[in-house]
Amino acid sequence: MSSALEFEQVCKTYPGDRGVVLDRVTFAVGVGEFVVLEGPSGSGKSTTLHLAGALDRPDAGLITVHGRALSRHRRHLDRYRRHEVGIIFQLHNLLPHLDAQQNIEVVLLGGKLGRSQRHERARTLLNQVALDAQANVRPPELSGGERQRIAVARALANDPKLVLADEPTGSLDDETAAAVIGLLRAVCDAGGSVLAVSHDPRLTSAADRVLQLVEGRIVADQRGA
Amino acid sequence: MTFLGLIAHNVWRRKLRAAVTAIAVGIGVTAVLALGVLTYSLRQTAVAILRTGNADFSVSQRGASDVLYSALSQDDIDGIRKTKGVESAVGVFITTTKLNAAHPFFIQVGIRPQDEASYGVIVLRGRTFTATAPHEMMLGWRAAKDFGVDVGSNFKVGDQNFRIVGVFTTNNVIGDTTAMFPLTTLQANERQPGIFTLAFVQVGPHVNIPTVQKAIETANPRLATARSESDYGRVDRNLVLITAANIGGSILALFIGATGVMNTSLLSFYERIREFGVLRAVGWSRLRLLSLVIGEALLVSLIGAGAGIGVGIGAVEGLTHVPQLVGVFKPTFDAAIFGRALGFAFGMAVLGALYPALRAARLTPLVALQHE
Numbered sequence: 241m242s243s244a245l246e247f248e249q250v251c252k253t254y255p256g257d258r259g260v261v262l263d264r265v266t267f268a269v270g271v272g273e274f275v276v277l278e279g280p281s282g283s284g285k286s287t288t289l290h291l292a293g294a295l296d297r298p299d300a301g302l303i304t305v306h307g308r309a310l311s312r313h314r315r316h317l318d319r320y321r322r323h324e325v326g327i328i329f330q331l332h333n334l335l336p337h338l339d340a341q342q343n344i345e346v347v348l349l350g351g352k353l354g355r356s357q358r359h360e361r362a363r364t365l366l367n368q369v370a371l372d373a374q375a376n377v378r379p380p381e382l383s384g385g386e387r388q389r390i391a392v393a394r395a396l397a398n399d400p401k402l403v404l405a406d407e408p409t410g411s412l413d414d415e416t417a418a419a420v421i422g423l424l425r426a427v428c429d430a431g432g433s434v435l436a437v438s439h440d441p442r443l444t445s446a447a448d449r450v451l452q453l454v455e456g457r458i459v460a461d462q463r464g465a
Numbered sequence: 466m467t468f469l470g471l472i473a474h475n476v477w478r479r480k481l482r483a484a485v486t487a488i489a490v491g492i493g494v495t496a497v498l499a500l501g502v503l504t505y506s507l508r509q510t511a512v513a514i515l516r517t518g519n520a521d522f523s524v525s526q527r528g529a530s531d532v533l534y535s536a537l538s539q540d541d542i543d544g545i546r547k548t549k550g551v552e553s554a555v556g557v558f559i560t561t562t563k564l565n566a567a568h569p570f571f572i573q574v575g576i577r578p579q580d581e582a583s584y585g586v587i588v589l590r591g592r593t594f595t596a597t598a599p600h601e602m603m604l605g606w607r608a609a610k611d612f613g614v615d616v617g618s619n620f621k622v623g624d625q626n627f628r629i630v631g632v633f634t635t636n637n638v639i640g641d642t643t644a645m646f647p648l649t650t651l652q653a654n655e656r657q658p659g660i661f662t663l664a665f666v667q668v669g670p671h672v673n674i675p676t677v678q679k680a681i682e683t684a685n686p687r688l689a690t691a692r693s694e695s696d697y698g699r700v701d702r703n704l705v706l707i708t709a710a711n712i713g714g715s716i717l718a719l720f721i722g723a724t725g726v727m728n729t730s731l732l733s734f735y736e737r738i739r740e741f742g743v744l745r746a747v748g749w750s751r752l753r754l755l756s757l758v759i760g761e762a763l764l765v766s767l768i769g770a771g772a773g774i775g776v777g778i779g780a781v782e783g784l785t786h787v788p789q790l791v792g793v794f795k796p797t798f799d800a801a802i803f804g805r806a807l808g809f810a811f812g813m814a815v816l817g818a819l820y821p822a823l824r825a826a827r828l829t830p831l832v833a834l835q836h837e
Contacts, residue, residue: 295746295831321830322748333743333834337478338466345466347747355467394747 243304244402244433245269245292250301252287252456261287263456264301269402271306274425274434276444279453285437286330288453289404292435293327294320305402322351326395328405330437332387334379340366340390341375347397365393368423384411392420396427403427405436409443421446468753472760482729487769489725490813493718494773497809499780501802504711508704509797510639520555520583520665521674522696524681527689532704533559537661541685545664548680550672555580556661558652562622571608572643573622575651584635584665586645591616591631594647601650603631605641620644625654638795666690719812722769726762726817734758734821741825742833751826758825762818763811770810774803 245268252262261284269275277285290296291303294310294317303310305324310317321327334343344362353361366372369389379387388411395403403424409417421443424434428448436443444450452460466474476483524545525535542556558575576584578593586593586603594601602620609615609632620627622644634641652658668677678690690696734741744754781796 290831293746295834296829318745318748318750320748321746322750327746329746329834333739333746335740335743337474342466346471346744349466349468349471350749350753358466398748 242271242307243268244271244273244306245435246302246304247288247292248302248304250291250298250303252284252291252296252298258282261456262291262298265453265456265458267451267458267461269433269435271433272428272431274428274446274448275436275451276447276449277435277437277451277453278439278444283453284456285453286406289327289406289435289437292402293325293404295327322347323398324401326398326400326403328388328391328395328403328408330406330410332379332391334387334390334394336379339376339378340371340382340386343379343390344394344397347394351398361397362393365396366390368396369393370419385413385416388412389416389420392423396423400427401432403432403434405434405438407438407440408436409438409440414442417442468757469760472757472764475757475761476764479733482732483765483768486725486729486765487772490722490766490769490810491773491776493722493813494770494806494810495777495780496718497715498774498777498802498806499784500711500714501805502777502781502796502798503784504707505799505802506795506797507707510795521668522666522678522690522692524554524664524666524688524690525662527682527687533561533662535662536657537664537688539659539661541688542661542664544685545666545681545688548677548684550668550677550680551666552669552672553583553667555583555665556648557584557663557665558648558655558657558660559662560651560655564622571622572639573651574643574645575648576645577648581633581645583667585637585640586633586635588631588633591629594630594645596647597649598647599650600625600627601630601647602627603633603645604629605643605645606632606634607638607641608644611642623654715809719809719816722766722809722813723816726766726813727820728817729765730758730762730818730821733761734825737825738828738833738836741828742830742836745828745830746834755822755826758822759815759818762814762822766810766814767807770807773810774806777806 247265247267250262250265251260253260265284265288277288279285287296291298305320310320335346338346341362344365345358348358348361363372363375366375369392371386371389371393374382374386379390382390388408392408395405405424408424409420412420417440424436425446427434436447438444448463450462451458524537525532526537529535537556539556542554545551545554555576560573561570562573563569564571576586578596581593588603589606591603594603604612604614604620609629612620614620614629616629616632618629620629627646633645649658652660666677668674674692678692681688681690741754778798785796
C-alpha cells in the first residue's frame, strides 16, 4: 500500500513547560486507510495533526504527503492546505458571522468553481451531513453536533485526498457520530485517507488502524476491529 | 457568496465603525475636492486674464503678488516693442472695482482703441470708444447680459457715470464679463497715469517665441513672460501660494484620513486574528487575505468618497456665496478633480490598511487559531 501521509523521525519541541512534544515519531497512513491516533492528554496528538496539516512546522524529521516532502513545500503550503488536505478542528473553528452555507463556500472562494457551482457544492455537502434546513443558520444558533457536522462538511469542500480530524465525534450523539464516521469512511472508500485524533471508542472501532501515542512517541500500532 | 460579497458582508457587520471611518474619509475627500476646485477655478480665472487677446505671450512685473498688481511703465512697453522679433506689444491697464455686493471684483480694462484688434476685441454692437473720451465705455456681452444693459445705456462705476457705446466679445469667458475704457481715462480714474498692468506680445512669422521671451527677460530682469499655463505661477505669487496650500492641505488630509483607516483596520485586525487563522488554515493564501483587508478598507473609503464628493460639491457651491469670492470664484468641475478625489480615497484606504493587512497575511495559522 502506498503512503498518503508519512512521518519519519519527526520531532517537535515547544518552549517552556511543554518541552518535547513529539520525539522521533515515525508512522504512515496508507492510501484509502482510516487511522486513529489515540493517547492521553498532552501526548502530542493535536501537534501531530497540526504538523500534518501544515499549520506548524517540525523541528526535525520529514513529513511526506503522497510522496512529496511537506517541509520542502514552504512556498506552496497554502496550496497544500487548500487542495490536498481537509482539517476538522476540535473546536470547529467556524466563522460565527457566516451562516452554515457560507462557512463552506468561504473555503471555495478563489478556486476553480464559479459562484453557482460553489453554492451547489456547499448545498450537496450540507445535504450529506443532513443540515440542509440549517443552511442559513449561523453557528452560534446551532447545537454542538450541528456545528461539528458543518466543520466536517467544510473540511470535505475541496474534495481533499487527506482528511485530518481532531476529536470529530467527541461531542456527538450516537446517531450523528455514526453519520460523521460514515462520511470519513466514504473519504477512504473514494481513495482518500483519514487520520483522526480521538478517545472515542466509536471511532477507534471503525478505524483500520489505531496508533498509540504516549509522551511524544508511538508505542503501539494495532489493526482496527 | 462571492469575494466582493464577503468584503461587503464584513464591512456591514461593523457598520458603526465603518460609518465613522467613512465620515473621516469623506471629510478628507471634501477638503481635497473643495481645495482642488477652488485652486483650479482661481487659476483658470488668472490664466484667462493672462490669455485674453491674440498674443503669443504676456509680460508682467516679475514677482507681483497678484497679476493685477503688476505695474509696467511706458518705457517697459517701448522696450518690449523694440525687442528683436516682436511684431506688436499692446499695453493694457487692468484693475478691479466693487460695483455692488454681487460684483465685488468687477474687472476693468483700459486699452487704446487702436490696440483692440491686436488684443482680440471684436465689437458686436455699437462702436468703440474714442481714445480720450472721459465718459465712454464698452461692456463685454456677458456683463451686458448680466446687468441687463446695452448700447446707449448708462453704467455707473463708483461716482462716475459712463455711457455704453459698444458691446464686445473676446471669445474668452472672463474677458466677456469685463468692461473696457479708454486707457488714459481708466489710468486717470485710478490715479495711476502711465502705468500698465500687462503687455500682450505678438512675434513675427517664423520667429522662435521662447527666444523672444528670453530676450525680453534678459533685457529687463524685472519683467516676466508667460506663455504656458505652468508659466503663470511665475507671474502670480498668490497662485503659487494657493497651489501650495492645496497640495499641503491635501497631503495633510490624506494622512489624517489614512490614520483613521489604519485605526479601524488595526482594531479589526486584533479582533479577527482567530478568523484570519481559520481562513489561512483552510487554504487562503496570504495575498487573498491581504486583498480581503485592503478590499474592506477600499469599500469603506469609496463610500466615504461618494459622500465626500457630494458634500464637497455643496461646499464649493457655498464658497461661491462668500463675499470675498463672489465674482472671482467661478467653480469649474472637471473629471481630473473627481479622479483626484477618488484617487485620494484609494490612497487613504491602501495607506491605512496596508500595515494591518500585512500583519494579517503574515500570521502563522496555528498561532492565529490559538489566539484568545
